[in-house]
Amino acid sequence: MSIIKLTDKITSVGVINPNLRVFDVVIPADYGTSYNAYILQGNDKTALIECSHDGFSEQFLRNIRLAIGEDQLDYIILNHCEPDHSGALACVMEHYPQAQVIASQAGALYLKNITKTEGFSPKAVKQGDTLDLGGLTLEFIPAPFLHWPDSMFTWVKEENALFSCDFLGAHYCEPNMLDTEITYPECYQAAFRVYYDGIFAPFKKYVLAGLDKIKDLDIAFVCNSHGPVLTKDCLLPKAMELYRSWSTPEPRANKLIPVFYVSAYGNTEKLAHAIAKGIREAQPAAEVECYDIIKHDLCKLSELINACDAFAVGSPTFNRDAVAPVWHLLTSIDAVNSAKKPALVFGSYGWSGEAAANLSARLNGLKIAVHPEPVRVCFTPAQQDLDCAAEQGKKFAMCL
Numbered sequence: 001m002s003i004i005k006l007t008d009k010i011t012s013v014g015v016i017n018p019n020l021r022v023f024d025v026v027i028p029a030d031y032g033t034s035y036n037a038y039i040l041q042g043n044d045k046t047a048l049i050e051c052s053h054d055g056f057s058e059q060f061l062r063n064i065r066l067a068i069g070e071d072q073l074d075y076i077i078l079n080h081c082e083p084d085h086s087g088a089l090a091c092v093m094e095h096y097p098q099a100q101v102i103a104s105q106a107g108a109l110y111l112k113n114i115t116k117t118e119g120f121s122p123k124a125v126k127q128g129d130t131l132d133l134g135g136l137t138l139e140f141i142p143a144p145f146l147h148w149p150d151s152m153f154t155w156v157k158e159e160n161a162l163f164s165c166d167f168l169g170a171h172y173c174e175p176n177m178l179d180t181e182i183t184y185p186e187c188y189q190a191a192f193r194v195y196y197d198g199i200f201a202p203f204k205k206y207v208l209a210g211l212d213k214i215k216d217l218d219i220a221f222v223c224n225s226h227g228p229v230l231t232k233d234c235l236l237p238k239a240m241e242l243y244r245s246w247s248t249p250e251p252r253a254n255k256l257i258p259v260f261y262v263s264a265y266g267n268t269e270k271l272a273h274a275i276a277k278g279i280r281e282a283q284p285a286a287e288v289e290c291y292d293i294i295k296h297d298l299c300k301l302s303e304l305i306n307a308c309d310a311f312a313v314g315s316p317t318f319n320r321d322a323v324a325p326v327w328h329l330l331t332s333i334d335a336v337n338s339a340k341k342p343a344l345v346f347g348s349y350g351w352s353g354e355a356a357a358n359l360s361a362r363l364n365g366l367k368i369a370v371h372p373e374p375v376r377v378c379f380t381p382a383q384q385d386l387d388c389a390a391e392q393g394k395k396f397a398m399c400l
């Protein structure tokens with residue numbers, strides 16, 4: 001992508017990566033992505049906001065030169081230091097050694113560890129600090145956990161432009177930069193949601209705090225770091241409304257306590273239903289359902305395990321471990337927001353029966369509050385075993 005002038009003083013100099021299909025190892029990027037960056041030209045000074053992925057350093061440098069010619073960069077501002085924004089920094093610093101690098105306090109520390117450059121000393125800014133480029137005033141607004149501790153916004157009041165880094169972005173790219181020019185709006189909307197789910201859903205309370213911080217600004221442009229720039233008269237109001245609604249907790253009258261299981265010969269399934277019966281006895285108003293993991297959509301179960309108040313999970317033992325579908329479900333747990341969530345593990349086994357202990361170890365690693373008494377039964381549960389399982393389910397649920 002070549003440079004695109006957004007206003008007289010703001011030029012987009014980012015690059016696109018249309019071939020990317022997975023971002024950060026796990027986040028789908030069906031429509032590629034862009035690494036957006038911007039040149040701000042004041043009357044006296046010039047700043048670059050954001051860098052790019054290091055795989056695009058040469059193209060990125062060419063774009064900067066196209067925008068500023070032989071002029072120098074005075075400042076490089078990184079609103080967030082993840083390597084898709086800081087990867088090209090070393091290369092830019094090499095060509096513009098006089099430019100002062102600016103980041104949040106956490107960001108300045110991260111940059112030292114990311115660049116590992118002797119003597120490199122980025123300037124740390126805090127809430128309300130400003131930078132005058134001559135007719136352009138940059139105000140720094142820390143936005144922690146959107147989505148890293150270092151994240152911040154940069155507000156330029158004279159241009160009504162908010163530089164939001166990842167916030168309100170999308171892994172989506174077209175050769176254009178503005179939301180008014182999107183060729184495939186349905187694809188963009190899908191990418192916008194997937195991006196929110198992958199990057200911001202674990203940080204909902206911070207999303208709401210971030211929206212509150214900017215609610216009184218008269219924003220004409222959100223110059224984000226991935227996907228189209230959002231404008232006041234096109235997609236920006238809707239995008240902010242969606243972030244608010246996706247991040248606002250849904251009120252729920254009753255506790256949600258699902259029981260997940262996989263069962264080879266019906267024995268772990270019997271335990272699941274007995275445990276559910278015990279949970280219902282202790283929590284009659286709770287929503288308690290049993291879910292055979294292989295018979296349900298994993299995305300739905302992932303939503304459930306993250307939304308619930310507590311859960312039980314069971315697996316038979318196969319070759320000294322729990323079985324893969326159970327592990328797949330547990331990999332979808334939002335570890336950021338699941339600490340101390342109560343869980344009960346269970347399973348039928350034939351020989352040594354390691355599944356329950358292995359599930360406990362995994363859940364303990366996620367800081368989940370695992371009930372200290374797993375329900376384990378050798379082969380077929382007798383009525384007495386089912387009564388014990390129900391009793392454990394009841395005991396587990398009485399603590400909720």
Ligand code: FEO
Nearest residue numbers: 080082084166225
């Ligand atoms: Fe676009 Fe958090 O990196």
